[in-house]
Amino acid sequence: MKTLRFVHSRLPLFPRSCQRPAVACRLLPTSHRGQPPVLQSNRSLALSASSLKNWKDLGSSSHTEEEEEDGDLLEETEVEELFQQHVPAGIGQGQHRVFIVHPDVKWGSRKQYLTTAELMMAEAEGLVNTLDNWTVVDKIILSTKTPEKKKIFGKGNFQLLTGKIRGTPGVTAVFVNVDRLSSVSEREFEETWGVKVFDRYSVVLHIFRCNARTKEAKLQISLAEIPLLRSRLKNDMADLDQQGGGARYIGGSGETLYEVQQRLLKERETRIRSALEKLRRKRHLLRSQRKHREFPTVSVLGYTNCGKTTLIKALTGDSGLQPRNQLFATLDVTVHAGQLPSHMTVLYVDTIGFLSQLPHQLIDSFSATLEDIIHSDLLVHVRDVSHPETVNQKANVLNVLRNLQIPHRLLDSMIEVHNKIDLLGREPCAVLISALQQRGLDELKRAVEQEVVKSTGKQILDLRVNLSSPQLSWLYKEATVQDVQVNAEEGSAVVKVIISAAAHGRYKKLFEKLRTMK
Ligand SMILES: Nc1nc2c(ncn2[C@@H]2O[C@H](COP(=O)(O)OP(=O)(O)OP(=O)(O)O)[C@@H](O)[C@H]2O)c(=O)[nH]1
């Protein structure tokens, strides 16, 4: 499984290939330009307010500072403008009938050792099905030895794939399940297959876009979309070049159309970054006030859909929380007050879920959100232990945490929670021991015994035996006698035995009059 690399968002976000100067392009898609901005309810404020409300409920002091601060810092309309302008073309429009291709790398550095192609395909299907009006029409796992090449597959497999896609009626898009396609590959595929082509990055971003409610999430998504816009710009430029219109200068400005578009994108990026920086400052303020009020903060994190929101709802009774069976249902960091058994109040922080194989740009864009994790007093790592990929998901989460440079004290004290045990049909068993120091071994032996008894279909019974009969010696021979409590006056004993169902049947037949005591 590929490690998610976390880079601080101030570092360069884009791969070098996207930064090469080029010549010209048509204007960027502006499907929403000119429309009045959609004013959605400001859940960012509402959420801050919900946490503030909790503080108020707890008798804390006024919260006007945050509200004023927020109002001064960033207008809703400014965020909406950034969010609604320049949506990457193609993906956001209506419904899609998707053909999924998973390139299965057989060996080399890109081979996935921790997972299987089938499970990766299942996750890709999950991503598509998360989206309203998107359906999977067909899917294929195809092996490749050359994932780095423009066409990803060898000649034979590429032809086979093209035949399949063209032969499937109604396909409107192909989802190539790699983290990021180069703009050259994207262009090649779109030309060959005649439909839109998406990679994991663009699909996940689209899910984010559909779920975003708060200013911060919208800005982070707008920032993460910039590499997509740059790729599209490159492809559009290549189209224009073919028509011979590439390198023309715009009316004496000394800039080609492409350079103008590049500059506009750069300016847009700067605006988004500075808006995010304002929100980051506000977040910092909220954090310091939390500290000031001395409510410990517990960040609840884990793979997407593992049940973080459900858990916080259960711990706090906050009916405002809405868990959904959807990947990336939570995109906004929210804070919810809960009480511990000693009546101590803690603030649970609901966080955005993790996913394997996300390009680092996406994580970068959400770095401000993830900063909350670093500043908490305790981490709770929720795992969906009913998921077939639960072990890989854990490895993935731990990788991200490592790269986030979380303080050791937080990683050491992190509580791992196994969720969805109701779907397992059994209780999960975890025993803490030190084999070297011989700690916890009695508990381990008890757990082993309990499970062995269960798995071999044996029972632990208390049987009353008559000491003048051969019952006791029979039990010593046919079962495991654990304990014998003798009643000398009655000439009897209560014998604790581990006995198989068959042996118990024979015992009852032989010594009919015996009473079984449990
Ligand atoms: N059977 C079962 N389902 C659960 C449990 N906990 C959560 N779920 C379900 O799992 C789905 C995802 O739950 P959420 O709480 O939204 O998960 P999340 O980790 O917050 O997900 P994201 O915000 O999308 O990353 C929902 O359909 C929940 O009802 C559980 O203990 N058992």
Ligand SMILES: [Mg+2]
């Ligand atoms: Mg959630």
